[in-house]
Amino acid sequence: MTETAAKADSANAKTMTILVSKGSLDWAYPPFILGTTAAAMGVKVNMFFTFYGLGLLLKDLDLQVSPLGNPAMKMPMMGMHIGLPNLAAALPGCEAAASVMMKNLIKRKGVASIPELREAAVEADITLIGCQMTMDLFEYTRDDMIPGIEIGGAATFMEKALKSDISLFI
């Protein structure tokens, strides 16, 4: 892109602000996929991470997915789609096993990993904002988080959301 076009692009850019409130492996996908794709389409993106979503900004990501209370989770196996009843899903080790299975499936199907999408978000200059209240609540410091993020509260989110063309709660 030429410099003039890049300037015009940023001046005309639409804005999207996403509130990311969940931090399990499955819930991490929608905000990162939409955020990175929007950025690739010339949209200025802000992502505000609060409550369990804050974990997605930690340096060390160890995302899990639970089949417990998740009746829609049916994995393709042996030509079928198999879910787990809660009674079985509650057994020790089940969540870890399901998470490993999901990560293997993701890899096998050529779906990006969350660390990969988060890296793409950073590269695309998406503004990543960690919620101060959540950091205090769960006892995290800035050193626990990836570098380059901003810290803010509800008013920070509102200021950005009010100026956005699209605002999502995920």
Place this chain on the structure above:
Amino acid sequence: MADQTLDAKGLSCPLPILRTKKALKDVPAGGTLEVLATDPGSVADMAAFCRTTGNELVESGQDKDVFRFVIRNRG
């Protein structure tokens, strides 16, 4: 013949679009980028990406399992 080629085969949404955006940065204005993908969703998505970003989708075709797109950089 396109000026540059991007192999996005085997990648799922949104990677073909993210890689396309990245690759277009190295294509001069007016130049073309050929993208190869196996994600069936890329047919609709590449068209939507081009319409939104103002780049021109010159060609969109399929050869067996591989989708081929040619995009002219209107940067």
